Amino acid sequence: MKQxxxxxxxxxxxxxEGGNAVNFKTGSWRxxxxxxxxxxxxxxxxxxxxxxxxxVKVKDSxxxxxxxxxxxxxxxxxxxxxxxxxxxxIEMIEEGx
Amino acid sequence: MxxxxxxxxxxxxxxxxxxxxxxxxxxxxxxVVKMILLATDYPVVASNATGCLEVSSCIAxxxxxxxxxxxxxxxxxxxxxxxxxxxxxxxxxxxxxxxDIKFISFGGDGGTYDIGLQSLSGAMERGHDxxxxxxxxxxxxxxxxxxxxxxxxxxxTTTCPAGIAIPGKIRPRKxxxxxxxxHNIPYVAQAxxxxxxxxMKKVRKAHEITGPKFINILSPCNRGWRSKxxxxxxxxxxxxxxxxxxxxxxxxxxxxxxFKPKEKKPVVDFLKPQGRFKHLFAPxxxxxxxxxxEEVDTEWEKxxxxxxxx
Ligand SMILES: Cc1ncc(C[n+]2csc(CCOP(=O)(O)OP(=O)(O)O)c2C)c(N)n1
Ligand code: SF4
Ligand code: SF4
Ligand code: SF4
Ligand SMILES: [Mg+2]
Numbered sequence: 001m002k003q004x005x006x007x008x009x010x011x012x013x014x015x016x017e018g019g020n021a022v023n024f025k026t027g028s029w030r031x032x033x034x035x036x037x038x039x040x041x042x043x044x045x046x047x048x049x050x051x052x053x054x055x056v057k058v059k060d061s062x063x064x065x066x067x068x069x070x071x072x073x074x075x076x077x078x079x080x081x082x083x084x085x086x087x088x089x090i091e092m093i094e095e096g097x
Numbered sequence: 098m099x100x101x102x103x104x105x106x107x108x109x110x111x112x113x114x115x116x117x118x119x120x121x122x123x124x125x126x127x128x129v130v131k132m133i134l135l136a137t138d139y140p141v142v143a144s145n146a147t148g149c150l151e152v153s154s155c156i157a158x159x160x161x162x163x164x165x166x167x168x169x170x171x172x173x174x175x176x177x178x179x180x181x182x183x184x185x186x187x188x189x190x191x192x193x194x195x196x197d198i199k200f201i202s203f204g205g206d207g208g209t210y211d212i213g214l215q216s217l218s219g220a221m222e223r224g225h226d227x228x229x230x231x232x233x234x235x236x237x238x239x240x241x242x243x244x245x246x247x248x249x250x251x252x253x254t255t256t257c258p259a260g261i262a263i264p265g266k267i268r269p270r271k272x273x274x275x276x277x278x279x280h281n282i283p284y285v286a287q288a289x290x291x292x293x294x295x296x297m298k299k300v301r302k303a304h305e306i307t308g309p310k311f312i313n314i315l316s317p318c319n320r321g322w323r324s325k326x327x328x329x330x331x332x333x334x335x336x337x338x339x340x341x342x343x344x345x346x347x348x349x350x351x352x353x354x355x356f357k358p359k360e361k362k363p364v365v366d367f368l369k370p371q372g373r374f375k376h377l378f379a380p381x382x383x384x385x386x387x388x389x390x391e392e393v394d395t396e397w398e399k400x401x402x403x404x405x406x407x
Contacts, residue, residue, distance in 0.1 A: 002159060003360045009158070013158075015155070015159070015160045017115075017160075017407035018117040018160060018162060018163040018164065018166075019112075019160065019161065019162065019163035019167075020117075020158070020159055020160060021115050021116070021117030021118055021154070021159040021160055021161040022115050022116060022117045023117065024117040024119075024156075024159050025117065026117060026118075026119070029122060030122075035358040041359075044104070045105065045108055048104065048108055049104055049131075049132070049293055050108070050128060050290070050329075050330050051123070051125075051128075051291075052122075052123060052124055052127040052128045052131075052329070053116050053118075053122075053127065053203075054112050054114070054115060054116040054131065055116055056234065058108040060109075061106070061108055064287065067116065069116075070116035070117060072121075072122035072123070073326075074122040074123030074326040074327055074329075075120060075123070075325075075326060075327030075330055076123055076327050076328075076351055076381065078327065079328065079330070079331060080330050080331070081110065088243060
């Protein structure tokens with residue numbers, strides 16, 4: 001999004017497009033990256049409900065990949081993931097490694 | 098039709114609070130907001146007192162809110178939404194609107210326990226049909242962790258720094274949930290994002306009750322709590338299981354504890370993972386740990402008794 005001057009803003013600085021923060025990617029904040037290990041996933045969707053950044057994609061009630069454009073790498077999903085038979089379905093790995 | 102409170106069903110709903118917000122990594126507040134909006138099956142209008150949530154969800158020309166949302170000053174989030182709700186009732190009465198719209202006001206603990214308390218109290222007393230949600234992270238986090246009246250006893254903040262002069266905050270928390278209950282409004286509750294189903298049920302219930310409602314929600318802040326970025330859910334869970342943050346509701350004056358831990362954990366389990374309480378584990382501050390445990394026990398016992406008084 002191009003920077004606007006004050007004359008380009010709506011009166012009262014009202015934002016007319018709800019949810020346009022989706023145009024601001026926060027994925028570069030990440031120091032650790034969550035990796036999904038599908039075979040250990042029981043589709044409980046805890047990762048989805050607890051993610052503060054809406055960065056777990058779910059389609060037709062099925063967990064999909066992470067949305068790395070927005071994931072900030074907090075690790076909540078990995079900590080809360082029950083996984084299968086004691087094996088986590090999410091692992092955190094250091095970015096750039 | 099209400100969406101069933103199952104994650105599989107809820108996941109089909111549109112995110113009304115989107116990614117791209119600028120809250121810190123692992124912050125509890127966006128989890129709380131997301132759960133509230135997921136539980137809401139009505140068109141909703143919100144106001145938001147300044148604080149981390151307000152500041153970081155709407156920066157310049159970007160907003161994470163997909164609902165009509167009004168930024169307000171620190172002290173008047175409740176007053177703002179009560180005005181909108183009044184206008185709505187007037188439009189409805191004059192036949193200019195027929196939609197069922199719900200109204201929510203969000204405020205942090207600084208904006209609710211302290212600075213916005215008069216406008217909140219006024220809105221509740223006037224009987225507006227609205228929910229006020231306080232996300233309580235226990236300090237003025239957005240301006241750098243200053244103490245509020247929600248800051249727990251013994252916590253280290255920048256305005257009650259733990260050192261030789263004082264061992265962190267020397268005053269206990271204010272019990273705002275009980276203060277709101279004393280307004281004799283139809284619904285008051287306490288919730289935690291760790292117990293998502295309980296939280297969402299409370300929001301659902303509140304929407305179906307006409308009149309003023311208040312929900313206080315524990316909202317971990319890893320910056321201010323000096324904890325890890327991954328522990329917002331685990332810490333709020335320990336907060337509930339130690340009875341530091343009991344889950345209960347008061348509906349028309351009747352108290353109901355909505356979750357009783359099978360085994361009540363010692364409050365140190367909640368304090369230990371948080372750097373803001375680190376100094377309490379020094380031998381000279383042991384009395385504060387004892388005092389905190391006593392306070393938690395007293396409040397919990399009181400709540401259990403209140404529940405029996407039906
Ligand atoms: C009247 C007034 N005083 C001070 C401020 C500066 N200020 C902005 S946000 C904030 C802290 C908010 O604390 P809280 O309500 O607990 O929300 P949090 O940031 O912790 O989420 C302060 C002091 C302000 N905006 N208005
Ligand atoms: S690491 Fe944090 S931000 Fe990334 S997907 Fe997991 S919970 Fe969401
Ligand atoms: S929390 Fe773990 S097991 Fe559950 S859906 Fe997410 S990845 Fe799968
Ligand atoms: S300072 Fe705390 S409350 Fe504010 S955005 Fe960061 S984690 Fe959240
Ligand atoms: Mg606060």
